Each structure stands twice: as C-alpha cells, then as structure tokens.
Amino acid sequence: MNYSVLIPMIVFLIIIFFIGYWSSKKLAGSSNFISDYFLGGRELGGFVLAMTMVATYGSASSFLGGPGTAYTIGFGWVLLAMTQVVTGYFVLMILGKKYAIMARRYNAVTMIDFLKARYNSTAVVLLSALSIIIFLFSAMAAQWIGGARLIESLTGLSYQSALFLFAVSVLVYVTIGGFRAVALTDAVQGAVMLVGTLVLLIAVIISGGGISNIMQDLINENPNLVTPYGAEGNLSAAYVSSFWILVGVGVVGLPQIAVRAMSYKNARSMHRALIIGTIVTGFIMLNMHLIGVFARPILPGIDVGDKVIPLIALETLPSWVAGIVLAAPMAAIMSTVDSLLLLVSSSIVKDVYLNYVKPDASLKTIKRMSFGVTGILGVIVFLLALDPPDLLIFLNLFAFGGLEAAFIWPIVLGLYWKWGNKYGAIASMATGIFSYIALHFYNIENGNLFGVHTVTLPVILSLLAFIVFSLLINRQAYDYNAILYRNEKQA
Secondary structure, three states, rough: OHHHHHHOOOOOOOOHHHHHHHHHHHHOOOOOOHHHHHHHHHHHHHHHHHHHHHHHHHOOHHHHHHHHHHHOOOHHHHHHHHOOOOHHHHHHHHHHHHEEEEEEHHOOOOHHHHHHHOOOOHHHHHHHHHHHHHHHHHHHHHHHHHHHHHHHHOOOHHHHHHHHHHHHHHHHHHHHHHHHHHHHHHHHHHHHHHHHHHHHHHHHHOOOOOHHHHHHHHHHHHHHHOOOOOOOOOOOHHHHHHHHHHHHHHHHHHHHHHHHHOOOOHHHHHHHHHHHHHHHHHHHHHHHHHHHHHHHOOOOOOOHHHHHHHHHHHHHHHHHHHHHHHHHHHHHHHHOOOOOHHHHHHHHHHHHHHHHHOOOHHHHHHHHHHHHHHHHHHHHHHHHHHOOOOOOOOHHHHHHHHHHHHHHHHHHHHHHHOOOHHHHHHHHHHHHHHHHHHHHHHHHHOOHHOOOOHHHHHHHHHHEEEEEHHHHOOOOOOOHHHHHHHHHHHH
C-alpha cells in the first residue's frame, strides 16, 4: 500500500468531512429545514453555483469513464466530449431567471415541486419521482463503481473493500450536511479538479516525449485513433452530431442540474456562473479526455479503461503529487454522488411522503426521514455496484438519456408554452421513458437505429406527444401565470 499517495487523499477527505460537519451545525438552527437541507436556502453565489454545476456534471464519467473510453476509441471520443462545453450555459440560459422566479413563487424546493405546481397533477408527480428513482440508481451506481475503482487502484484493496470505504465516506458527510454541504464541497472539489487536470496533463505530455511523439506513436499503432471516427472507424457523423443532444441541450432535463438553476442568490450570481462554468467545463472536459488518449502509448494494454487515470497518474507523477492529483477524480465522483443521493432522497421525502403520505409530518419526523432515506439509498446503491461493468460511462449515459427523455419538454415547455397542460406532460414523460428504454435494448442487439444516439428519437417523440396531447385533450388551454395568481390570492 502506497502511503505517500494515500495521505493527500486522506487529508482531502478530512477537509470534506469538516465542511459537512460545519453544514450540519448550520442545519441544526435552521427555521426552514426542507429548503436548507435540499436547496441550501437559495443562497448560492456565482462562483459556488458554477462550481457545483461543474462538479455535479463532471462525474466519474468525466474523470474515469470518459478518459478510459478515449483511451480505447481515440480522438473521436474527445470530439464527442467537447460537445459538453456549453452544458452549463444552456441550462442557465434556457431555465435562467424565469425558472428561479417561478420556483420561488411556487416555493418549489425540488424540480418535481415545480412540475406539481405547474401542472397540478398527481400523475405527473408520481411519474416524475418514479423516473428519478429508476434512472438515478443507474447514475449513482456508476459513481460508486468509479470511486471504488479509484481506491482499488491506489491501495491494492479488493474491489469490494474499496467500494465499502467509498460508500461510508460519502454517506456520512452527505447524510449529515445536506445541500449546503454538497454545494460548498463542490466548490472545493471543483478547484481540485481544475488544478489536478492541468498537472496531470503536463506530466503525461512530458512522459510521452511531447505531443508530436505521442501523436506519432498513436498513428503508428492505429491511424484511426487520431481521426473523428474512432479506433474501429464506427463513429458516424450522425452519431457524433446526435450525441450533442445527450450531453448538450438535453442536460436541461436532468433534475440534478435543473435544481441548481433554482438555488442561486440573484441574477448577478447566475451571470457570473454562466461565464465561470463554461470556461471550467471546457478546460476539464478537453484536457481529461486528451489525457486518456495520450496515455495509450505510455501505458499500452490496460484492460479496464476506468483504471487509466489512476494508473497514468501513478506512472508519471511522484507518489505524493499523484495523491493530490487523484483527489480530482475523487472530488468529481463524490460531488456527483452527493447530489444524486439528495435528489432521490428529496423525491421520496418531499415529493411523495410529504405530499401524499403525511402532509402534516412534524419537523422531527421530516429530519428523521431525510437522514434515514439518504442512508438507505446509499446502501441499496452499494449493493447494485457490487457487480460492475467494464466501462461505467455507458451506465451513466443510460441514466442521462432516460432522465432527459422524461423531463426536458415538461420543464422547458412548462416554462415557455402557455398551452401546455398536464395531459401533454404525462404523455410526454410516458412516451419518453418507454421509448427510450425500448430503443436502448433494441440498439444493444441491432446497432443504433438510423445511426443516431439512443436519446434522439425519444426526445423527438416526447416533444410530439407533449404538443399533440396538450392541444387535443384539453382544447381550452390555460395560462399558468393566472393559476399562480389565483393560488396566491387564496393563500
């Protein structure tokens, strides 16, 4: 066991636990536990908002799975990864002020709160909660697997032992600290990601004898590695273009990202986050995936792509520096895990239990439920992660696609199209979910239909379903601003 690598990692975890403990103290005196635990009291400034979005989106896929896939496929995967640069910009521009304003008017703490107030439908709420629980379990399992593989590579422990250590570390600080702990640690973790990415990229380039030597080695091995079409030449233009729906525009429909668009303090914070988030995302995505490709000539023959980053860090850096640098993927994984855990927990506690099971629950019961559900979810995901796939990025992207197909149009058209109603939302969500799952398994067996990414057709079909059912079933459309006004007068 390499203690000079482990010590910086342990110091990093201690800092994270301290932030979680401090946040728990803030929660103890909170007069609005639900808002503070699940939304941080809507007090995020521009820098913290940008970094929590980057850290939440930059997950095990970005720091382990993505570079591992780039190691296998080549520069074609780097090109796909760069479509993610504008993700934060699109989310905040499309949702932006209107979403935050409406969330405050509705007193919405979760994305489902917004959908419930907008569509006034129990079916929309339950379908939303079910979608989040189903697809985010896949996403959380991917993060658990990434964290375990990182610890496994560093310590030599078995995968199961590493998974247990990672699960305990995350569960302790998320369960006690809530969203405020998540947002503040995301800011720290985002900074670690930025520095770690730069240091590792420089070390890999030096170890490979410079970019020109690395490129020549890649061409000598397989010229396709330096083309947009991948090592096997099977990345089509249609697939690359449609992939942008999954990791670009479609991210607006991801609940874990959308909830951050209702948590900032003011418009100035949002505008600052637009700039910072776009720059940081572009820097990290480009360089981490380049590291994956550049590592191939230096460490050929790695069988599990998700181990590329820890192995190349240990190969090219002094052990104590490697420990600091590898805090970056650990930061990415932990920041995504904590956000997903809170999102699923809030869906169960806030959107189902408090809305339909026990609306008059006491504060003590709410706290006990929130802590308990978060812990139980972590245990379930731990069990799911015991048998991991070889490349976790595809598990994560499966979850992304399912959530986007379910939520993108009920959110976006719910904000901007007054003719939208609950019938359109229900039809859109059901169409998106079931068509996505069906196409996913069809594409596994037969290859991608029409050569495009799996998410493309479900997003189109769910849009058509939203429009058709909104107009046909309830012809007398209503303006939801009028409904809001009436509800405020009654309150």
